[in-house]
């Protein structure tokens with residue numbers, strides 16, 4: 082099998098695994114043939130793996146995913162450091178060899194420091210922790226929409242009336258203002274006061290990945306052009322000379338620069354995955370609807386579908402009235418338009434500071 086074919090098979094297997102993971106709870110995967118295969122595999126694992134080992138793995142996953150710990154932060158640091166080391170060791174020598182007059186370090190260094198700063202703010206900044214001291218202030222920021230957030234709803238753990246758009250994080254054991262989600266990588270919540278930093282961190286990380294991918298490809302192309310790899314010929318097993326194919330060149334580059342080719346391939350997938358996540362969070366900013374609210378809205382949705390079904394059985398006028406009512410109920414009360422939403426995310430700390438008590 083040719084090298085390029087092996088790469089394509091790995092790529093397809095990767096996307097298949099990612100797809101199966103993300104849609105594992107969908108009806109088709111849960112109940113269909115994939116669901117049956119998963120059930121058989123999990124049953125086989127249960128029989129083959131000793132229960133004590135299963136418990137150790139289960140406890141470890143509970144610790145990593147559902148407690149506050151520094152493991153993912155350390156893992157993130159190691160991965161970023163390893164990526165940067167490969168860039169310095171493998172990419173920069175090629176770039177400076179073939180393009181010695183250009184500066185290849187200024188932009189990535191500026192971006193790396195910006196990214197580090199935003200990461201620090203995401204990890205150590207206050208996401209908007211609600212305490213009895215600042216409760217009244219946070220209660221004044223947003224009105225209750227009477228759908229996702231109702232007045233006088235108390236947090237069972239914190240024992241106070243939850244401000245609109247807040248949520249109790251069970252991992253950090255605290256209520257957070259304008260809660261988006263608990264981030265494992267930063268070991269902190271993403272809330273009203275640090276959501277802007279989180280988006281900026283994602284954007285700088287995206288830039289880092291795209292830049293790394295770009296200079297990785299560029300250095301490989303420069304090497305290929307300098308050595309005229311595409312113009313060379315290779316001898317086949319029966320002694321004939323033939324022109325090299327892209328597959329052979331790729332295989333040669335992999336043998337010559339294994340780390341470099343590996344990181345360029347990894348960055349390609351990372352750009353897709355991180356890109357989806359970044360676009361999602363940019364959309365969260367532009368629409369001013371947090372991840373937590375998206376889940377809540379999805380839970381409320383069946384009521385509207387049922388109402389629509391109900392209305393379709395009635396006269397058209399009645400149906401229209403019902404539908405209008407439904408649209409109103411799922412409307413986002415906190416949407417202030419694109420500019421207003423950007424301001425609400427990136428200047429939220431000053432908005433909270435300016436709040437006057439009722």
Ligand SMILES: [Zn+2]
Nearest residue numbers: 250253263270
């Ligand atoms: Zn948390």
Ligand SMILES: [Zn+2]
Nearest residue numbers: 236239249256
């Ligand atoms: Zn709470």
